Amino acid sequence: MRHKITIIGAGNVGATLAQRLAERDYADIVLVDIVEGLPQGKALDLLEAGPVVGYDSLITGSNGYAESAGSDVVVVTSGIARKPGMSRDDLVMTNAGIVAGVVRQASAASPDAVIVVVSNPLDVMAQVALAVSGFPRERVVGMAGVLDTARFRAFLALELGASVRDVQAYVLGGHGDTMVPLTHLSTVAGVPVADLIPAERLEQIVQRTRDGGAEIVSLLKTGSAYYAPSAAVAQMVDAILLDTRQVLPCSVHLRGEYGISGVFSGVPARLGAGGLLEVIEVALSEPDQRALGRSADAVREVVELIERSRTQIQADLPPLLAPPPA
Ligand code: APR
Numbered sequence: 001m002r003h004k005i006t007i008i009g010a011g012n013v014g015a016t017l018a019q020r021l022a023e024r025d026y027a028d029i030v031l032v033d034i035v036e037g038l039p040q041g042k043a044l045d046l047l048e049a050g051p052v053v054g055y056d057s058l059i060t061g062s063n064g065y066a067e068s069a070g071s072d073v074v075v076v077t078s079g080i081a082r083k084p085g086m087s088r089d090d091l092v093m094t095n096a097g098i099v100a101g102v103v104r105q106a107s108a109a110s111p112d113a114v115i116v117v118v119s120n121p122l123d124v125m126a127q128v129a130l131a132v133s134g135f136p137r138e139r140v141v142g143m144a145g146v147l148d149t150a151r152f153r154a155f156l157a158l159e160l161g162a163s164v165r166d167v168q169a170y171v172l173g174g175h176g177d178t179m180v181p182l183t184h185l186s187t188v189a190g191v192p193v194a195d196l197i198p199a200e201r202l203e204q205i206v207q208r209t210r211d212g213g214a215e216i217v218s219l220l221k222t223g224s225a226y227y228a229p230s231a232a233v234a235q236m237v238d239a240i241l242l243d244t245r246q247v248l249p250c251s252v253h254l255r256g257e258y259g260i261s262g263v264f265s266g267v268p269a270r271l272g273a274g275g276l277l278e279v280i281e282v283a284l285s286e287p288d289q290r291a292l293g294r295s296a297d298a299v300r301e302v303v304e305l306i307e308r309s310r311t312q313i314q315a316d317l318p319p320l321l322a323p324p325p326a
Helices: 012-024 038-053 088-109 122-133 145-160 199-210 212-220 227-241 286-308
Strands: 003-008 027-032 059-062 073-076 114-117 140-142 171-173 179-181 247-255 261-272 275-279
Touching: 003 012, 003 088, 003 227, 012 027, 012 038, 012 227, 027 038, 038 059, 073 088, 073 227, 088 114, 088 122, 088 286, 114 122, 114 227, 122 140, 122 247, 122 261, 122 286, 140 261, 140 275, 145 171, 145 179, 145 199, 145 212, 145 227, 145 247, 145 261, 171 286, 179 199, 179 286, 199 212, 227 247, 227 261, 247 275, 261 286
Parallel strands: 003 027, 003 073, 027 059, 073 114, 114 140
Antiparallel strands: 140 247, 171 179, 171 261, 247 261, 261 275
16 A cells, blocks of 8 residues: 655645655655645646656645545644744744644544654754654654755765765754754765865855755745755655665654753654664764754753743643653
8 A cells, every 4th residue: 555645734845845755656645734725736736747757646635634644654844934023932932833733633633653843943843743742752753954964965065076975974963053063974985074174164064054044045035945855854754654764864852862851853863664763872072962962952942932931822732841751
């Protein structure tokens, strides 16, 4: 039987992801959005591309969750972007409410699914999804590291005139400012990048990676990146549904790994059938370990902000920092 994937949010990331996954031809896809007609229209358009591109994936659009029942993977991209005059905290509250609402419905319809969270702020939204779904941590992962790593790899390849295929890179920590690139583990055809690029220049490339999302937003003026984000999610979905057991940097609910407990942060994770198979602990330098700790603290602060303001979120939110089940 074909796999079934639900994508919540039929905007730029969701629709582009639907196209990428449809073209892989191993799953049927349900696109869900609150805007009437939007998921239906995009789904039909994608279905009609099948005969030309050559896929049999069934793509359905819906404003509800009945069609999504029994999905193997649920990808959450719903949310709003920051609007003028809106603080970062306002955005957090709004998106927490949206993510809580959609995860509640989607997890009830697909109780065995693996949830992949994409909505921002990523690590915090993953925390909301974990609490609301009540799923084990193995079945709630966030997409950030694959994207951050892809940006870093792209910039390194550009710098050296190398093939992106030869560039391996590690990026841990939170998505955005608190990202922790592990330059000592990043290599080009096996050679450490630090041997190929002067330290000062490498730092500039790291900074460009950190600002990767913002660079695109400032060019686009409206909206944010979606080609690379959707490609990153598709790689995670492949790993889960095709059971590739690939190690990918993902946001995971940490339970003591890297000295962090109770919050999501980006770490190397083996993904396969059923979601997270294993967190891989690589040796970190002291400064990297500290940076990872600071990154987790930043996530915890925002989660605590939601806890304090939970009445603003009309979503009957369970405790977000509850101790993990034994
Ligand atoms: N239920 C379902 N869909 C919703 C809901 C909801 N409660 N609220 C909003 N949406 C939908 C919107 O109608 C919109 O179609 O989510 C979609 C979001 O799409 P875009 O605005 O195009 O945003 P996109 O660029 O796809 O980014 C989505 O991914 O990378 C992150 O920061 C980004 O959080 C953002 C998310």
